Amino acid sequence: MGKDQAGGDQAEGDRERGAASFEARLAAARGRQGLDRPVAASRGTDLPANALALGLRVGVELASALAVAVAIGYGLDRWLHTRPLFLAVFVLLGGAAGVMNVWRLVGPRAARGRR
Amino acid sequence: MAVLAAEGSAIDALGQFRLAHGLGEIGGAVNFTNANEIMLLAGAVLLGLLYFGMKPRAIVPGRLQALVEYLHDFIYNMCLDQIGEEGKRFFPFIFTLFTFILIGNLLGLFPYFFTFTSHIMVTGALAILVIVLVTLVALRIHGLRFFTYFFPAGVPKLLAPLIIPIEILSYLSRPVSLSIRLFANMTAGHVMFEVFASFMIMLVGALGAFGYVLAVAPLAINIALMGFEILVAFLQAYVFAILTCIYLHDAVHLH
Incomplete structure (x- = not known):
């Protein structure tokens, strides 16, 4: 906590940007590997499947x-x-x-x- | 699943649901039953899971922490999806309801354990709790406007004497269908276990060595049934929780 306010904001911004780009890269990688199941069409309903x-x-x-x-x-x-x-x-x-x-x-x- | 007992040639499929006193002398004095034992155990398992699961507070969760986080997010998202923003306020209730029923269903699958969700007294009490809560929430938020719920907009006034009783009956049937669904699913599954397990004992008793060979068939069915029952345990807890969410959505938004 020794940093001044501007430095803290800078670090915070970097971390957020890093996290956002990580999420984007992760999503892209998962898409390439076909790991993400397509969102089920029945989402939001309570109809039993079978x-x-x-x-x-x-x-x-x-x-x-x-x-x-x-x-x-x-x-x-x-x-x-x-x-x-x-x-x-x-x-x-x-x-x-x-x-x-x-x-x-x-x-x-x-x-x-x-x- | 209770003790398998084929007395003589009769199959005692319902004996496993009979209540008995737990905790010896003290249990008899205060009517503490084997169902209560499993309820307490379910609560302890849940609290233990949450406590030990979240103890490491790791950024990259271990197995147990991942399980707890997944469980939390699953119910949290269900509340938000089904109820909307206000769902956050009901999250603790839905989470408790879901996990209690789920752990009760799963504990019931162990030999010598009692399935408390196979008693309509238990599921009925839970359903009444839900419906009373839903009604109180609706009355709190909307006051007397809640009663317009029983007469949807756009219906001709002439039909009011017919529609209003039907809507009220439909509303009152909610706790009944909620409780019967859970109770019937759990009871049916455990009766099937008992019946097929009894077949094994009867085959061996009647045919001796050859019976052991034939008894493999009911055993295979019971193994398949166990997989199915684990699915049902999750599914019924999920259905109970999601229907509660849908009822709460109606109470909060009052179309």
Whole structure:
């Protein structure tokens, strides 16, 4: 820390320039050797890569919405003694919610904006 | 994977998920189970990894430090990519969640170890934690405007009575699908281990020396399955973390 301010800035600038050129040379060398994998097209999405995982995701999305809906419908019916009114209504709504979950998962990007 | 036990000819595939008391007398008194033991171990492994990994603080990292740095950068970039700038604030939470589930999944693959992520009580608690946090974050940032989330812009007003319940159900189904996915994947994998391992014992028991030859087939399947389960352990921890990030993104940005 004995250096004056200007000298310190100079050294700092040199180091930064050296680091930047090192990064550039490293990137060029990696490119020549073919070490960098191409950036995956699926970046930013959460779609599973293989078919089994995708199928499992879709199944779980469908079933979980239905399970929540049935639980709510059954609970409301027990509370209000209206069986099977709410159960019937919520099974339909739950099925729709499940389909919407799946649509958000696999649909076009515009629909996937909200998940 | 718990002890392999083919009692008689029946395959006891679910016995490995049974809880037992850990730590002897004390464990019995305070209901400290074998699942809790592995949870504590997972926490200790993680803290040890972070502590000893970062101890050298080398500019050119060694193996352990490279592992820790890679883990950190991986989650950090995931937070930034999925949530945006605000993701930095949630990084400690996502990191803890991801590493805890990952180490729990991986520890469960060792013989005599308990897989705590194969219990829906555990995954359910984690999912509820996530969804409560997401809802609180959304309420904190957006106040009551959060409730417009359940009625997307551009939808005809006439459809409101239909869309709003569906959106609410879809929102409520998140913790369920989050917890079931992790629990089902871990349980299914360990049941398959148990079933194929039982096949080996049953073959030897029924056919003697010839059984040893045939038992190579289920053994080969189990070896392949082990590789697959290591993949699943990473994948499910990743899916849990990235879905949490996506939910947090929704909470922060509220389309």
